[in-house]
Amino acid sequence: MKTHLQSLITQALQRLRQDGVLAGIELPSIPLERARDRMHGDYASTIALMLAKAARRKPRELAEHIRSALPASEQIAKVDIAGPGFINFFLAPTAYQAVVGEILQRGDDFGRSTGGGGRRVQVEFVSANPTGPLHVGHGRGAAFGATVANLLEAAGYNVHREYYVNDAGRQMNILAASLWLRYLEHCGEKFRFPSNGYQGKYLREIAVRFYAEHGGAYAVSAQRIFQDLPLDEIRDAAGNVVTPGDKEAHIDALVERARTLLGDHRYRFLFELGLNTILDDIRDDLKEFGVVYDEWYSERTLAESGAVNKTLNRLRDAGYVYEQEGALWFRSSAFGDEKDRVVERENGQTTYFASDIAYHLEKFERGFDGVIDVWGADHHGYVPRVKAALQALGENPDRLDVLLVQFAILYRNGERVPMSTRSGEFVTLRELRGEVGNDAARFFYIMRKSEQHLDFDLDLAKSQSKDNPVYYIQYAHARVCSVLRQLCEKGLSRDESRGQAHLARLTESHEENLLVALSRYPEAVETAALNHEPHQLAHYLRELANAFHTYYNEHRVLVDDDALRDARLNLSLATRQVIKNGLTLLGVSAPEVM
RNA sequence: GCCCCGAUAGCUCAGAUGGAUAGAGCGCACCCCUCCUAAGGGUGAGGCCACAGGUUCGAAUCCUGUUCGGGGCACCA
Numbered sequence: 001m002k003t004h005l006q007s008l009i010t011q012a013l014q015r016l017r018q019d020g021v022l023a024g025i026e027l028p029s030i031p032l033e034r035a036r037d038r039m040h041g042d043y044a045s046t047i048a049l050m051l052a053k054a055a056r057r058k059p060r061e062l063a064e065h066i067r068s069a070l071p072a073s074e075q076i077a078k079v080d081i082a083g084p085g086f087i088n089f090f091l092a093p094t095a096y097q098a099v100v101g102e103i104l105q106r107g108d109d110f111g112r113s114t115g116g117g118g119r120r121v122q123v124e125f126v127s128a129n130p131t132g133p134l135h136v137g138h139g140r141g142a143a144f145g146a147t148v149a150n151l152l153e154a155a156g157y158n159v160h161r162e163y164y165v166n167d168a169g170r171q172m173n174i175l176a177a178s179l180w181l182r183y184l185e186h187c188g189e190k191f192r193f194p195s196n197g198y199q200g201k202y203l204r205e206i207a208v209r210f211y212a213e214h215g216g217a218y219a220v221s222a223q224r225i226f227q228d229l230p231l232d233e234i235r236d237a238a239g240n241v242v243t244p245g246d247k248e249a250h251i252d253a254l255v256e257r258a259r260t261l262l263g264d265h266r267y268r269f270l271f272e273l274g275l276n277t278i279l280d281d282i283r284d285d286l287k288e289f290g291v292v293y294d295e296w297y298s299e300r301t302l303a304e305s306g307a308v309n310k311t312l313n314r315l316r317d318a319g320y321v322y323e324q325e326g327a328l329w330f331r332s333s334a335f336g337d338e339k340d341r342v343v344e345r346e347n348g349q350t351t352y353f354a355s356d357i358a359y360h361l362e363k364f365e366r367g368f369d370g371v372i373d374v375w376g377a378d379h380h381g382y383v384p385r386v387k388a389a390l391q392a393l394g395e396n397p398d399r400l401d402v403l404l405v406q407f408a409i410l411y412r413n414g415e416r417v418p419m420s421t422r423s424g425e426f427v428t429l430r431e432l433r434g435e436v437g438n439d440a441a442r443f444f445y446i447m448r449k450s451e452q453h454l455d456f457d458l459d460l461a462k463s464q465s466k467d468n469p470v471y472y473i474q475y476a477h478a479r480v481c482s483v484l485r486q487l488c489e490k491g492l493s494r495d496e497s498r499g500q501a502h503l504a505r506l507t508e509s510h511e512e513n514l515l516v517a518l519s520r521y522p523e524a525v526e527t528a529a530l531n532h533e534p535h536q537l538a539h540y541l542r543e544l545a546n547a548f549h550t551y552y553n554e555h556r557v558l559v560d561d562d563a564l565r566d567a568r569l570n571l572s573l574a575t576r577q578v579i580k581n582g583l584t585l586l587g588v589s590a591p592e593v594m
Numbered sequence: 595g596c597c598c599c600g601a602u603a604g605c606u607c608a609g610a611u612g613g614a615u616a617g618a619g620c621g622c623a624c625c626c627c628u629c630c631u632a633a634g635g636g637u638g639a640g641g642c643c644a645c646a647g648g649u650u651c652g653a654a655u656c657c658u659g660u661u662c663g664g665g666g667c668a669c670c671a
Contacts, residue, residue: 169670380665
């Protein structure tokens, strides 16, 4: 409809140009938007306001010219000039009634488009380190990333969903060492757990299972382990330093000690056990949350394939790497970053950043038309250096789009739920899902703009009332299903084609509002997709549900008049279909009974 | 100190490429089921769009500055 109107306007402008009214004026793309107010018709264009100056005419006068030059169309009931020079289009009732047939015919495909032209887009999201279970912060990234991916797919893109697994590097070694220490505690050894070790109780559980299978085969006395290690920094409960020390040096030395005392074989075994147990848990967690990936991309294979070294060499050849204080630096400041960054530490280990450069280069080389990263907002300082590296490697950094997601803050009984990663005292995604359910979690996570802090009201998410937007929308779906059951119980049947033949009977203002809302769905999906803003779809669905509830409250669907009843049933079924399609994109179920 | 993000109704938030009288939900005050699920609907009150300049036919939206929040500035990931 939009393109139809735009082409009518273009034809009118071309005619005016020939007539000399717009002689020699460059024609812009035609602005056309949904009228906010029904008084202003269905669509409005500001074209006359835009061209008024160049045409040296008053906007309203120009608008009149355009109106009279418009070709006739059956779709349009009337065209008004209003305000300073808006051209308002009022659609013929048949034009928006037609959407019912389109929805019923296309079914689950309604709202999907080919606008993306099958261009390949990669969406990388969550990518939490496999050092512990996902917490509620990761959950938001998961819901957001998964929905952005769904939306892009619906908009006609070929989407590749990917999780980058940080299974290499220092943090994983610290995890392996932490697991070993928990195991030793279980064996009865007494020592102080390192302050930089992973404190979470999940490691104890893995350690207990490990002990059950292997007994004391990995045991070493605490005394041998901690002998001559650099001192750890110890703090009291209030966070004050009790014993000064270097916790980084302490944990790095502890990792080395673990390697030598256990030997390579046994160390690897523990390392793999910790990694795989946690990664499996993350996989299950996400799967249960309705988040699926095409690929789990391993950082380790990236390093082992030599890609990291190759990338560093390329940077060096390009002249952007130098040595200083024993470390290798990338000259990111040459590309707008605040300062240069280390890619290889003094001790010879490449940094996480080095892997990330190689990973992003590899993404680009895989030939995606667009690459999207979903990151926690605390990583925003990281964006310039990754883009700098890509630029240094001769790639166009604009092909990478980094979407930042702010943290979610949980509220229970109006009080903030305390969380701190440091003490390992965080609410896991699994706990949240268990408490409020997948549907509410998925919806609440994407309800707000991603760069906005999210206040997650647990009580509201659990409540089964109109206050809860998830239930409100799902209930609209269930209500239509209920009407169909009632139809059955009354011994009536429905005739879809009879309904289609009598769509003109849908003349109530509530019905018009509902029809207009339904016809907006494809646009809602498209703008939500292109702007990477799932919340727009959530808001749309709430409005659609509201239009339906209002209608339902005012008029009966199951009337005695067969033609009217079938028309209304078709309208209701179309509404049900659109709600289902929208909820599916959000990863929320559309229940038939509530 | 430098950088990023935010500031819109009492609360939580929408307001795509600048457009008409700035919108929802909650909360508050009223009202609506002999009728398909009241798990619903309606009416009303409630606003110096943080502040000050600028850009133009027109600014919540764009630009500059100020104030107040949040985050980031590692040889951590």
